[in-house]
Amino acid sequence: MSTQKSVLQEAGTVEENALRIDQDKAEQLVDALNTDLAATEVLYHQLRKHHWTVHGSEYRDLHLFYEEAYESASEGADHLAERAQALGGVPTSRPADFQERSPVEPEPEDIYDVRTMMENDMEMYGDIIETVREHIELAENLGDYATAELLREQIEELEEFAHEIEHFLEHDSLTEW
Template sequence: MSKPALKEVTSKADHITPHWHQNAKEIQKFGTVISDMPIGLDESARLEITGRLNVLLADTASLRDLYKKSHWHVSGPTFYQLHLLFDKHFGEQVELVDGLAERIQMLGGVSIAMAHDIAETTRLQRPPKGREEVPVIISRLLEAHKIILDDARKLAKRASDVRDDGTNDLLISDVVRTNEMQVWFISEHLVEMPLVFAR
């Protein structure tokens, strides 16, 4: 192979080399909304709703992770059913996280995303790193659901007041209904019932 041919191969290889050492300024600051969005909602309403949605998103992401921790750490006679149930609920919370984040983006905002930012924002109580007994795990999950449900209902009402029907629909149809169903499923595990003989 002649030297010019080798040079040509080298330049082609340089052409496909990834340029991965790049930095630039943020294109949109967190806590802002795009000023002119053609979706029929004014900037001040979108700014308020996205701010509140980000807090709900942080709580939902924390509950999602709490379900995965519970899935890994559960033990005892109900291990099998709770191990599977917690993982199912985790998957449903993953979908809610995605829906909330995408709604914030649709409104022209910036959705919270990274674990450290979520940890700073969430209102859910932080669990210990270690394992807990099943009744404590479930109680912790139920408390998280209560915080999210209370907030989702209030925010749905506010969204309706400012004519943000898309956010209202997401909150009622997805967030409230999913969380209510999950509360029902896990709260039944705290009811004391006889296993073999009726009382």
């Protein structure tokens, strides 16, 4: 790591922004966005793990589902980080900080049966959806309709993947129980 210091903005700070959103409001919004960013990154890594370790008779469908899900999470994280930066903040970016800031806990590194993996994912999606709903309301109350709209787009994606998991978890299957 470089020993030179050329810090342009310290993490945890919010500077004036070109969006003309009051700094106090921007600080609250950046904090919420960084929480959502951290949760999305934790989700991304869990989905990626499941993409790597999924097994069983429905392997192909689940493998492809997980790839689509983690790619969506990655894209969502980009949008959250870019909005935090546009508001004058510093997006959370270190894995340790993701874990610390996230309102969701990743499952342990063990490999689980497919049903357990998907139940764990469903729980994580649900927790993230609840947090994002709160942040949509915060953004609206602070008059930042663009952030509220970004979060609405995020929640639409999250709910879609949660609904797909719900279908996978149905008991109607070609496999024996």
